[in-house]
Amino acid sequence: MALLRFENVTKVFPALTKNDKPIRAIDAVSFEMEGHVFVTLVGPSGCGKSTLLNITSGVDSPTSGQVSFAQNGAAPRIGYVFQDPRLLPWRSVLDNLLYVSDEDKATASQKAQTYLDMVGLGSFANLYPGQLSGGMQQRVGIARAFSVDPDLLLMDEPFSHLDAITAEGLREQLQDIWNETRKMVLFVTHDVREAVELSNRVIMMAPGGRIFADIEIDLPYPRRASDRAVAVLQAEILGRFDEMRAEIPSAKTG
Amino acid sequence: MNKSSALGRNLALPPNGVGRLQKLFSSNWGARLSAYIAFLIIWQLVALIVPRAPGPVPVFTFIWIEISGGSHGGVLRGQFLQHFIVTLQRFSLGLVMAVVSGALLGILIGSLPFFRALLNDTLLVFLALPAIIWAFLTTMWFGIGPRAPIVTTLLTAAPFVAVNVAQGVRAITPDLHRMSAAFGVPLSKRLRHLILPAVTGYLFAGIRFAIIIGWNGVLLSEWFGAAEGVGWRTRFWYDANRYRGFVGWVVIFIIFIVLLDRLALTPIQQYAFRWRDAQAQSSETTKSSMASS
Amino acid sequence: MTHMDLAERQARQVEWIVLIKRGQHFGAILLGWVSFIGIWFLLSRFVVGPILLPDPITIGIKMGDIISSGAFVRHFSSSILKVFTGFGIAVLIGTPIGYFMGRTRYWKAFFHDPVMVAGSVPGITYAVMALVIFGISLEGPILAVALISMPYVAINVAEGIEGVDRKLIEMSRVYRRTERHILRHVLIPSIMPFAFAGVRLSFALAWKVEQLTEVFGSSGGVGFMIRKEFQDFSVTGVLAWVLLFIGFMLLIERFVLVELERYLFRWRGPQESELA
Numbered sequence A: 001m002a003l004l005r006f007e008n009v010t011k012v013f014p015a016l017t018k019n020d021k022p023i024r025a026i027d028a029v030s031f032e033m034e035g036h037v038f039v040t041l042v043g044p045s046g047c048g049k050s051t052l053l054n055i056t057s058g059v060d061s062p063t064s065g066q067v068s069f070a071q072n073g074a075a076p077r078i079g080y081v082f083q084d085p086r087l088l089p090w091r092s093v094l095d096n097l098l099y100v101s102d103e104d105k106a107t108a109s110q111k112a113q114t115y116l117d118m119v120g121l122g123s124f125a126n127l128y129p130g131q132l133s134g135g136m137q138q139r140v141g142i143a144r145a146f147s148v149d150p151d152l153l154l155m156d157e158p159f160s161h162l163d164a165i166t167a168e169g170l171r172e173q174l175q176d177i178w179n180e181t182r183k184m185v186l187f188v189t190h191d192v193r194e195a196v197e198l199s200n201r202v203i204m205m206a207p208g209g210r211i212f213a214d215i216e217i218d219l220p221y222p223r224r225a226s227d228r229a230v231a232v233l234q235a236e237i238l239g240r241f242d243e244m245r246a247e248i249p250s251a252k253t254g
Numbered sequence B: 001m002n003k004s005s006a007l008g009r010n011l012a013l014p015p016n017g018v019g020r021l022q023k024l025f026s027s028n029w030g031a032r033l034s035a036y037i038a039f040l041i042i043w044q045l046v047a048l049i050v051p052r053a054p055g056p057v058p059v060f061t062f063i064w065i066e067i068s069g070g071s072h073g074g075v076l077r078g079q080f081l082q083h084f085i086v087t088l089q090r091f092s093l094g095l096v097m098a099v100v101s102g103a104l105l106g107i108l109i110g111s112l113p114f115f116r117a118l119l120n121d122t123l124l125v126f127l128a129l130p131a132i133i134w135a136f137l138t139t140m141w142f143g144i145g146p147r148a149p150i151v152t153t154l155l156t157a158a159p160f161v162a163v164n165v166a167q168g169v170r171a172i173t174p175d176l177h178r179m180s181a182a183f184g185v186p187l188s189k190r191l192r193h194l195i196l197p198a199v200t201g202y203l204f205a206g207i208r209f210a211i212i213i214g215w216n217g218v219l220l221s222e223w224f225g226a227a228e229g230v231g232w233r234t235r236f237w238y239d240a241n242r243y244r245g246f247v248g249w250v251v252i253f254i255i256f257i258v259l260l261d262r263l264a265l266t267p268i269q270q271y272a273f274r275w276r277d278a279q280a281q282s283s284e285t286t287k288s289s290m291a292s293s
Numbered sequence C: 001m002t003h004m005d006l007a008e009r010q011a012r013q014v015e016w017i018v019l020i021k022r023g024q025h026f027g028a029i030l031l032g033w034v035s036f037i038g039i040w041f042l043l044s045r046f047v048v049g050p051i052l053l054p055d056p057i058t059i060g061i062k063m064g065d066i067i068s069s070g071a072f073v074r075h076f077s078s079s080i081l082k083v084f085t086g087f088g089i090a091v092l093i094g095t096p097i098g099y100f101m102g103r104t105r106y107w108k109a110f111f112h113d114p115v116m117v118a119g120s121v122p123g124i125t126y127a128v129m130a131l132v133i134f135g136i137s138l139e140g141p142i143l144a145v146a147l148i149s150m151p152y153v154a155i156n157v158a159e160g161i162e163g164v165d166r167k168l169i170e171m172s173r174v175y176r177r178t179e180r181h182i183l184r185h186v187l188i189p190s191i192m193p194f195a196f197a198g199v200r201l202s203f204a205l206a207w208k209v210e211q212l213t214e215v216f217g218s219s220g221g222v223g224f225m226i227r228k229e230f231q232d233f234s235v236t237g238v239l240a241w242v243l244l245f246i247g248f249m250l251l252i253e254r255f256v257l258v259e260l261e262r263y264l265f266r267w268r269g270p271q272e273s274e275l276a
Helices: A049-057 A093-099 A105-118 A134-147 A164-181 A192-198 A228-247 B017-026 B028-049 B056-068 B081-111 B113-128 B131-142 B147-171 B174-182 B187-225 B230-239 B243-272 B274-292 C003-048 C056-068 C071-103 C105-120 C123-134 C139-162 C166-174 C179-217 C222-231 C235-264
Strands: A003-013 A023-034 A038-042 A064-070 A078-081 A152-156 A184-189 A201-206 A210-216 B071-073
Touching: A003 A049, A023 A049, A023 A064, A023 A184, A023 A210, A038 A049, A038 A192, A049 A152, A049 A184, A078 A134, A078 C166, A093 A105, A093 A134, A105 A134, A134 A152, A134 A164, A164 A192, A184 A192, A192 A228, A201 A228, A210 A228, B028 B056, B028 C105, B056 B071, B056 B243, B081 B113, B081 B147, B081 B187, B081 B230, B113 B147, B113 C003, B113 C235, B131 B147, B131 B187, B131 C179, B131 C222, B131 C235, B147 B187, B174 B187, B187 B230, B187 B243, B187 C123, B230 B243, B243 C123, C003 C056, C056 C071, C056 C235, C071 C105, C071 C139, C071 C179, C071 C222, C071 C235, C105 C139, C123 C139, C123 C179, C139 C179, C166 C179, C179 C222, C179 C235, C222 C235
Parallel strands: A038 A184, A038 A201, A078 A152, A152 A184
Antiparallel strands: A003 A023, A003 A064, A201 A210
16 A cells, blocks of 8 residues: 655755744654545644645655655656646646646546546536636646546645635535545645545644644544534634644744 | 746856856846947958948948048048938928827827728728838929928828827726716816826827837938938948948938937836826825824 | 517617617728728829829729739739748747746846847848848848847747746646646747737738838849839839738738637637737
């Protein structure tokens, strides 16, 4: 089974001007995730969760420590869903999925169509992104991430730019796809309720880039934001964030 | 806007001495200087390769002799001021006529959709006619003399003024007109405070175009249909196969228009648009005065 | 009178008004053409005389002659070929310059001023340069076009590169796309609208400079024919050739370029294009 391991990962950004101090975005983060799991990093702005995701995807590199992914020794295939859809506006929806594929056109097209059907956009394959709504574009982004058959799926606050109703619909769809495809997902958000609704493990991060808490969530799928159990857990975790704010004064800002 | 390169890699200059030299050359003045030096070098190279082409030194020597009235050899003496002044006179006259007629036309076209539909295609055709054609036509119409260059200037420049003024008039949003009507503002006041200030900027843009195009036109026209002037003198050297003279006068011609543009026209345009900049400025001063009170 | 009848009546009234306004619009355009030709006719017959200003009919006949004798096709294709060859060279040289200007701060500072100056040099300069270097030739007009269009291409390509969405590049890197892939699917499509704008802007300038160069230094093409008519002192000839040429150029600009733009950029959705 695939194993994603963070060992003492630290990221320090150099000071912007002479008078500033260097910024410690991630501070000796260590944890592991294995197999078919949905892990969410939650925390306020400035806690380093997006930076950690960038390091995992290879866009950025750690100042010290390492991130390793063990699966047959090969480099992991990564699927990434951004906050904004990031589709090529001059290519059709289908071509956007083909763009990230390394397989021959016939196989890739078939696969792409399958995943577009999964997100409910099967009949929109030949439209341009400009002809779709924001929610639909984001769904294409999700389909694209799944379509590369990733070993690891990274998601950076993918629903934060959508309205509440669309977002909730997409969350439900995401759970279905995830359960069907059995991927390893690392999800980043500032929305505690979203974290509780989607994941089976929540890692709370504090400003300065430390892990504050690591919580298993055992509720059965499918979950809805309106579920009582979800609300209860959400309240618990928010309570722990209060604790964190009391312990760490800098948690009040940012 | 993010200044780092589009592909995410910021190529920082190396901190050593070479880097500083590079920095000097890539600064604004350094780059400009390098550009002029490069241009002169290329010019010299072309002169070496192409037998007919004169190099920078002979050309500038020629210009000096021509302007100072020195001897070009034999009976040929430098003549400058008489031609330059004559051309300037013709040019100014044609330009003034172009601006007046162009502005009137532009206001007409910009304000009333009827006139726009009526005149737009004709205007397009006139805009498209190259200056050389007007030079030919006016020479055939007026023969050799001052009228050809003046009319050429008028005909080449007026359409550009018209187009710009029309744009300016159309830029006044209907809201402002409605507001003026609602307050019962009389036409004369509207003209002075609403229409003219808004149009002025576009008018000056049009004038700037008119000057550049018109200056071209007067040169071409004098080439074919004049007995003196910048264009005529340029042709004089060309016909005599003295290319350094020909190129020399073209250089004079270009330097004049570049200087005029940089030193006179651009500051005037900035002056014309000062109401836009002043608006931004005054809101700043209001804020700071409020903060300090 | 029911609500439906009233609504229908009003809808039909609105339709009428729209139709009338359209009719007025086209009527005015037609009137414009008619009065233009009419005034021309009057000037020619009664004011100036047919030698100085031939009437529209004479010119029309001459234009017909030019076309039917095949002369127009021959010389027009010669001119157009030079224009497009010049454009090709401008794109070939201007695109790499623009590319480097857009990618690196250093090259931008280096090229910025030369390109700006080259772009503001009057067309006549390039015509003269081409003339002096090549004399009476084919290459002269081509060089002039290349020189005048190149700054436009370079600047527009540079803007296109700078405007490339960094987020799309980042997305491509995350999905491990190769540099070639990125060039083909992200960079080039991003630049294209800008490059096209550059072509459209400089097209008008380019053919005017080409004509100017041709008048002085060519043995074929429309400019050459115009000069010949001038030397024969034929106003009819000059006007006939000019009108034919400009007519075609305007058609190309108005229809070919605009349609091409619409096709290339159909993914952008409905756009507002400003003419004149």
